[in-house]
Amino acid sequence: MNVDLSVDIGGLRLRNPFIAASGCFGYGVEYADLVDLSTLGAVAVKGLFLEEREGHPPTRIVETPSGMLNAIGLQGIGVRRFVAEKLPLLRAQGAVVIVNICGSTIDEYAEVARILDDADGVGAVEVNISCPNIKKGGMMFGCSLQGTHDVVAAVRRVTRRPVVPKLTPNVTDVASFAAAARDAGADAVSLVNTFLAMAIDVETRRPKLSNVVGGLSGPAIRPIAVRMVYECRQAVDLPIIGMGGIMTAGDALEFIIAGATAVQVGTANFVDPFIWNKLLTGLTDYVQRHGLAHVSDLVGTLDTTDRTTAWTSS
Amino acid sequence: MPLDVDAVVVSNTHLTRDYNVLALAAAAVASQTQPGQFVMVKPGGGDDPLLRRPFSVFEVLRDDARQVTGLSLLNKRVGVTTRMLFALKPGDRVRCLGPLGRPFSVTEPPERAWMVAGGVGLAPFATLAAALRERDTETTLFYGGRSANDLFHLDEFRQLGVRLELATDDGSRGEHGNVTVPLARALGDADRAAPLRVYACGPTPMMRAVTQLAAAHGRTTEVSLEQVMGCGLGGCYSCVVPVRRDGGPAHLVRSCLDGPVFDGSTVVWEQLVS
Numbered sequence: 350m351n352v353d354l355s356v357d358i359g360g361l362r363l364r365n366p367f368i369a370a371s372g373c374f375g376y377g378v379e380y381a382d383l384v385d386l387s388t389l390g391a392v393a394v395k396g397l398f399l400e401e402r403e404g405h406p407p408t409r410i411v412e413t414p415s416g417m418l419n420a421i422g423l424q425g426i427g428v429r430r431f432v433a434e435k436l437p438l439l440r441a442q443g444a445v446v447i448v449n450i451c452g453s454t455i456d457e458y459a460e461v462a463r464i465l466d467d468a469d470g471v472g473a474v475e476v477n478i479s480c481p482n483i484k485k486g487g488m489m490f491g492c493s494l495q496g497t498h499d500v501v502a503a504v505r506r507v508t509r510r511p512v513v514p515k516l517t518p519n520v521t522d523v524a525s526f527a528a529a530a531r532d533a534g535a536d537a538v539s540l541v542n543t544f545l546a547m548a549i550d551v552e553t554r555r556p557k558l559s560n561v562v563g564g565l566s567g568p569a570i571r572p573i574a575v576r577m578v579y580e581c582r583q584a585v586d587l588p589i590i591g592m593g594g595i596m597t598a599g600d601a602l603e604f605i606i607a608g609a610t611a612v613q614v615g616t617a618n619f620v621d622p623f624i625w626n627k628l629l630t631g632l633t634d635y636v637q638r639h640g641l642a643h644v645s646d647l648v649g650t651l652d653t654t655d656r657t658t659a660w661t662s663s
Numbered sequence: 664m665p666l667d668v669d670a671v672v673v674s675n676t677h678l679t680r681d682y683n684v685l686a687l688a689a690a691a692v693a694s695q696t697q698p699g700q701f702v703m704v705k706p707g708g709g710d711d712p713l714l715r716r717p718f719s720v721f722e723v724l725r726d727d728a729r730q731v732t733g734l735s736l737l738n739k740r741v742g743v744t745t746r747m748l749f750a751l752k753p754g755d756r757v758r759c760l761g762p763l764g765r766p767f768s769v770t771e772p773p774e775r776a777w778m779v780a781g782g783v784g785l786a787p788f789a790t791l792a793a794a795l796r797e798r799d800t801e802t803t804l805f806y807g808g809r810s811a812n813d814l815f816h817l818d819e820f821r822q823l824g825v826r827l828e829l830a831t832d833d834g835s836r837g838e839h840g841n842v843t844v845p846l847a848r849a850l851g852d853a854d855r856a857a858p859l860r861v862y863a864c865g866p867t868p869m870m871r872a873v874t875q876l877a878a879a880h881g882r883t884t885e886v887s888l889e890q891v892m893g894c895g896l897g898g899c900y901s902c903v904v905p906v907r908r909d910g911g912p913a914h915l916v917r918s919c920l921d922g923p924v925f926d927g928s929t930v931v932w933e934q935l936v937s
Contacts, residue, residue: 383664
């Protein structure tokens with residue numbers, strides 16, 4: 350039986366729900382020899398500012414139990430070089446491209462989005478208001494409801510593409526941020542970015558990352574991320590792209606059942622760059638086994654009805 | 664093109680309490696490997712430890728008919744993954760992704776090759792020595808370790824026609840002190856007109872010293888840098904190294920794609936975290 354794995358994210362049609370997560374897949378072109386990029390739902394490329402950035406000095410990553418911390422600092426080539434040098438290669442590969450955009454100011458976000466709006470081959474813009482590792486921008490906007498609203502509204506004004514703010518989990522009530530994004534004109538939201546965290550070398554009493562703090566990703570964060578997707582699903586009627594420690598099709602299904610229309614896979618790609626076929630096979634098997642025609646039929650189908658069986662002795 | 668192989672452990676030879684050589688049945692990876700390239704390995708399939716670790720390919724293994732059968736890794740027990748790699752038994756499995764990265768340039772006569780290794784930095788030089796031998800390049804290995812027990816594979820290098828210059832911290836074998844001591848003397852004694860290429864792998868201060876010594880004698884050094892690495896494929900931007908080319912400003916470049924082998928004169932050593 351053929352199953353329909355395609356999903357719709359604010360008007361952007363994806364062949365399947367699996368998206369390579371921003372910051373974990375370079376600009377996509379690095380993987381073009383290994384993976385047929387056209388078989389992915391989409392590729393979310395590394396976050397782009399207006400200009401090139403060097404990022405933080407090493408050490409930039411450290412492994413932690415069932416996870417990793419990173420503080421890369423959004424090293425990048427800038428949006429214009431991306432459009433000129435990388436986007437044509439991604440288009441030639443048949444990839445659906447989601448461009449993650451960054452800014453130190455609201456004007457910068459808008460300018461990056463405007464440049465991308467003129468470019469061919471951009472499927473959607475993911476608005477990075479959640480990077481925990483930079484001094485200006487990123488999480489600074491994403492931790493304030495007003496900041497979230499203002500950035501999303503500014504991007505909305507200058508682009509025809511679907512606008513997908515990427516939310517930070519480093520807030521008390523993530524669903525209220527999803528609502529702020531919706532009110533500002535977002536077409537979908539993606540969550541979660543990494544959890545602000547740190548690790549210390551006790552022998553030297555030094556932080557393990559040069560930036561002292563970094564973002565935690567990987568299986569360690571998955572249950573919290575699933576809960577946050579579930580909360581957003583309850584609060585807002587927007588497509589959700591869920592992520593956080595997905596290593597298997599089963600992990601992805603947790604997010605989908607909790608309310609995600611699509612999912613992003615990041616850290617797992619470092620462990621296994623050939624993970625995509627395994628995810629597709631696992632998801633297809635599940636959809637068939639459950640007698641469904643469309644994977645989209647699963648979104649937000651969490652069953653929370655009372656499971657206790659009434660029992661009375663007679 | 665890199666492959667990911669679920670490789671069977673063929674043998675695990677413990678050299679000392681901390682060093683071992685792990686032979687893996689990964690012929691498809693090994694047969695493509697050039698000297699200086701690396702693999703990303705992960706013992707066990709669990710989430711902890713989560714990430715793979717980069718290793719230079721130590722040897723390309725062949726059977727009696729000279730067919731490639733696999734590769735070996737020179738491992739030093741330091742952290743979680745290296746402890747697991749130390750403890751593996753024949754028949755266990757290791758995920759092995761590669762070959763990855765830019766290889767050494769293999770020089771040819773009349774140029775000579777001087778390989779400078781410190782400790783586990785010996786790893787990329789067995790395959791390089793074999794490739795140099797195929798080209799009949801006159802090759803010397805300057806090799807430093809803590810003590811005589813920490814110097815490995817000497818007979819194998821001799822069989823490849825490699826001349827050995829040894830140094831130990833405790834003086835139990837070869838020169839007493841750093842490997843840079845015999846290197847500095849040899850650079851001073853060498854005929855300046857005779858072409859020579861230097862290769863270095865080991866602790867960062869050693870590679871920096873070798874690069875500077877060699878440069879002072881007009882020689883180029885290719886260094887193999889070891890950085891903390893997330894993916895090995897250019898996806899994560901963890902393994903960056905400060906590099907300056909053509910007198911321009913320093914840039915952080917990914918050592919998995921632009922390296923691990925670099926022209927030592929382009930590395931901004933004072934900004935490199937060791």
